[in-house]
Amino acid sequence: MKKVLLFIFLFIRQVGFAQVDWHNPSSLFGSVFQPDAEPETGPIFDARTDASGVLHVVWVAAGNNGPGRLYHSALKNGQFSPPVRVSAASIRSAVTPQLHRRPSGTMALVWVEFNSSTAKIYFSELGTDDKWSKPEQISGPLDFSVFPVISAISDQRLVVAYSEISLDTLTVTVKSNVILKERLGNGTWEKIPFPADSTAYRPALFYSSGKLHAAWFAGGDQRTVPANNYVAYAIFENGQWGEVRILSNSISQQISDDEAIYIIGQASGEVALLWSSFIPFERQMMINPPQGQATSMPFDINRQASALFDQNGILHILADEDEGKPLHYAYFKDGVWSQKTQIEMVAMNT
Amino acid sequence: MVAKDTNRNGSDEYVEYPQMAISGDRLHAFWLADGQIWYRPGTLKISNSRDIGEMETLPLIRPNPVQDNFVILLPPGNEPYTLRLFDTNSKLMVTYNDVPAGQAFRCNIANLTTGLYQIEVRNANGYLKVQKLIKH
Numbered sequence: 001m002k003k004v005l006l007f008i009f010l011f012i013r014q015v016g017f018a019q020v021d022w023h024n025p026s027s028l029f030g031s032v033f034q035p036d037a038e039p040e041t042g043p044i045f046d047a048r049t050d051a052s053g054v055l056h057v058v059w060v061a062a063g064n065n066g067p068g069r070l071y072h073s074a075l076k077n078g079q080f081s082p083p084v085r086v087s088a089a090s091i092r093s094a095v096t097p098q099l100h101r102r103p104s105g106t107m108a109l110v111w112v113e114f115n116s117s118t119a120k121i122y123f124s125e126l127g128t129d130d131k132w133s134k135p136e137q138i139s140g141p142l143d144f145s146v147f148p149v150i151s152a153i154s155d156q157r158l159v160v161a162y163s164e165i166s167l168d169t170l171t172v173t174v175k176s177n178v179i180l181k182e183r184l185g186n187g188t189w190e191k192i193p194f195p196a197d198s199t200a201y202r203p204a205l206f207y208s209s210g211k212l213h214a215a216w217f218a219g220g221d222q223r224t225v226p227a228n229n230y231v232a233y234a235i236f237e238n239g240q241w242g243e244v245r246i247l248s249n250s251i252s253q254q255i256s257d258d259e260a261i262y263i264i265g266q267a268s269g270e271v272a273l274l275w276s277s278f279i280p281f282e283r284q285m286m287i288n289p290p291q292g293q294a295t296s297m298p299f300d301i302n303r304q305a306s307a308l309f310d311q312n313g314i315l316h317i318l319a320d321e322d323e324g325k326p327l328h329y330a331y332f333k334d335g336v337w338s339q340k341t342q343i344e345m346v347a348m349n350t
Numbered sequence: 351m352v353a354k355d356t357n358r359n360g361s362d363e364y365v366e367y368p369q370m371a372i373s374g375d376r377l378h379a380f381w382l383a384d385g386q387i388w389y390r391p392g393t394l395k396i397s398n399s400r401d402i403g404e405m406e407t408l409p410l411i412r413p414n415p416v417q418d419n420f421v422i423l424l425p426p427g428n429e430p431y432t433l434r435l436f437d438t439n440s441k442l443m444v445t446y447n448d449v450p451a452g453q454a455f456r457c458n459i460a461n462l463t464t465g466l467y468q469i470e471v472r473n474a475n476g477y478l479k480v481q482k483l484i485k486h
Contacts, residue, residue: 018396020377025390043367045387047380053373057380059387075378296415296486306370310377312396318368318379327365327381336413339481343379343390 018314018331022343029059029073029083043304044068046097051105056126058086058097058109068093070111072132086124086132091115100150102158110138110148110160121148121162123189138181138189139164145179151205153212158183161194161203161214176201178216195234195241204261209269212236213289215247215261217275231261231275233290245290248275266309274307274317285332298330298337318343409471415484418460422469424451429473435459435483436468443467459485 045059070087
């Protein structure tokens with residue numbers, strides 16, 4: 001009996017629990033703009049908190065069925081502020097905004113703008129006067145750049161990585177590179193080395209404790225299916241890139257938005273790499289790559305997901321598993337995944 | 351975790367582009383549905399010991415996903431439980447009878463193939479809960 005009680009005690013001690021009391025959902029900001037251009041280019045909004053805990057939201061909205069433009073609002077004193085336009089008024093569409101909290105706590109932003117047959121990456125930052133700086137063009141002028149991600153190595157040194165997609169007119173095939181650019185202070189955006197070949201796409205970045213972590217998909221011949229892609233990972237430290245490590249060689253898919261890859265971390269330096277692929281079906285998480293053991297996640301993040309660490313080191317994830325399926329929340333604590341909880345309220349038909 | 355399943359009302363609309371942010375003990379969840387951004391805040395509570403909140407999550411299965419062995423922590427009560435494990439075709443794979451209430455019960459499923467299963471937990475008082483289990 002004592003052994004049973006001891007076992008139960010240990011079990012309880014190991015499990016602990018986290019609980020989220022979800023409040024009522026509500027819709028924000030009215031109708032949004034949903035681009036139908038190919039290739040599909042990902043989310044049309046993002047949300048982050050600044051150093052003061054203020055929640056910032058950026059999203060793409062269409063005015064009177066016109067072009068999709070990027071707007072910003074902040075949650076202050078329980079109220080979202082009136083939307084402020086961030087992107088230019090003349091663009092055709094904006095997509096995939098990504099907010100980043102700089103070490104100083106202020107917000108930086110990158111996004112893609114479509115104009116004619118090009119897609120370009122833009123950058124802006126929120127000043128202490130609550131105004132966004134004039135958008136700076138990072139990529140271009142004649143390329144097709146998507147999936148930008150931003151990180152800060154220091155408050156004066158920002159880096160942005162993105163996929164640059166081009167058409168090989170001789171072979172009529174699509175090629176993709178990952179481009180990495182940095183800006184020192186208020187200088188211009190300059191290209192710096194990135195340890196990937198010309199098959200790389202969909203980069204992810206995270207900076208922590210002197211290390212810039214980068215992951216991406218690569219390796220495939222995009223003319224064939226399966227494309228035999230893989231997940232690559234490298235760390236930039238002390239001014240140079242370390243060895244590129246292959247973390248998974250079972251990704252077999254052409255360029256699409258059916259794969260996802262994320263790096264998240266926390267101030268203590270712990271980093272988590274999450275990736276998901278569609279063919280074959282794979283959903284993996286690795287704590288502290290590249291040495292960590294990859295483990296399966298209890299859901300896939302193929303379509304989209306959002307993950308973060310809280311101040312207690314608990315990993316939270318919100319995942320859109322598939323079209324028509326509910327949105328699920330789960331957390332990873334003490335080495336185990338919680339059960340999934342469906343959190344979206346389909347009040348839209350009421 | 352307190353499961354608060356919501357009604358989908360049979361809608362064909364699907365949600366996409368989930369986003370999450372955190373400030374202190376507040377989780378902010380966002381998604382796109384029906385051409386609008388939806389926002390749902392949540393309050394995060396953390397505990398490393400059992401309390402009333404955890405009791406609401408019972409039965410609790412750890413680990414999940416599982417390889418060979420898992421433990422299921424059962425709610426307290428006067429009646430023993432019957433545990434039944436079904437595959438995705440609703441085929442009964444394993445049955446455990448007269449499992450004492452309020453205990454952590456160890457199960458071995460090494461002989462089952464990988465995949466998704468459902469564990470049904472019921473007793474003579476009408477208690478019935480079904481949870482998913484992933485074997486990998």
